[in-house]
Amino acid sequence: MTTMVPPLAVDIDGTLSRADRSIDPRALDALREWPGPVVIATGKALPFPVALSQFIGIQARVIAENGGISIVDDELLVHGDRAAADAVVQEYEAAGYDLGWGSLDLANRWRETEIAVSLDSPLDPLTTIAEAHGLEVVDTGFAYHVKSPTVSKGRALVEVADRLDVDPASFLAIGDSENDVGMFETAGVSYAVGNADESAKRTADAVTDGSYADGFLEALEKASR
Template identity: 50%
Template sequence: MTDDVPPLVLDIDGTLTDSDGRLDPRVFRYLPTWEAPVVLATGKAFPYPVSLSHYLGIGKNVIAENGGVVLADGTVSYQGDTDRAAAAAAEFVERGGDLGWPAFDDANEWRRTEIAANRSADEELLRTVAAEYGLEVVDTGYAYHVKTPGVEKGAGLTSVAETLGLDPEAFVAVGDSVNDVSTFRAAGRSYAVANADAPARAAADIVVERTYFDGTAAVLDSLVSE
């Protein structure tokens, strides 16, 4: 890390993307040249942020599945009860629920610590079944995540920071969803892009004026100019 810019912890969907969910190409200009660690923190399954880190040419420091999987400095750790989440999902389907994904379920194919359901799924039934299994459901605005309580991105950031020999409060966080709230609390400074949901906006130190990666780019530009 240099004294010029802080380490970053960045959400992906809604933060590094455009309004159609596509990765903003400017990410390839900003992140590979960032002169401090960059941590990608997402609700997506583990391979997604690892692959993105690879193609960006940055260190593979990632928090996936809402904190369920953490990779830092070549060390992987898993949190959450995968079997219980899978059992709850099966029970949900048995009671007439539908996870809402196509035949090839890429949302869950590589997921290791939780189960994700499309937001078209029966939320009330999903929450009922999850509670019976001692699990919680988090609506990120992109999917319903059936997960172990207490497993959060913020705990993942604390773990990554420790592995990298950094203080979590040295990090600047940018995100857009309720699952970023714990990250905002763990990091030293936090920004919500303008498209963020109400919990993220309330938890962030600053809500930027611009949406999606336009907002994130504005934050990164401001950090460079400090």
């Protein structure tokens, strides 16, 4: 009897990576060999998952900026509002705080729908200012993301699944962070890798024994049984 392989939605940082954030090459091979559709879902700016997909050799089906922007089958879907996030940053900087990325700021250079702030920068004033502007701050474990509360990986996954003509609940989702919670709630089966934060672990259907890419590979193996 042949097991149907589900479409896959997977995070990058902390899920396909090692602890030092470098990508584990075993994860790239596993994504290329996965027989169903693969959606890379990340908090990174759009060029990063697009480039990753190209280097892996899979079709660029991506959710970026925590659901603020996505690409599926050559269609660009935009859900977030960079101008609103910029207003928060202006007030944050006027209060004497810094985004923490240095003058070049590669974290935000190509970001279109939100702003990322270094974890070394003060969180409390950022949260207060964001809330005053009707936005929220999400801690992905790698940065604080200032974004619309209506934007999430889960909502974007619904849009992507519609374009792929598949049920969002048919997806297998794998991730490690608070920003993966919406994706876990949308997908039919979800795994948090062993290094995941508590919100991801609470929401996921299962938590892997392995951490980082080891956990990702473990989840794939269990899901394809």
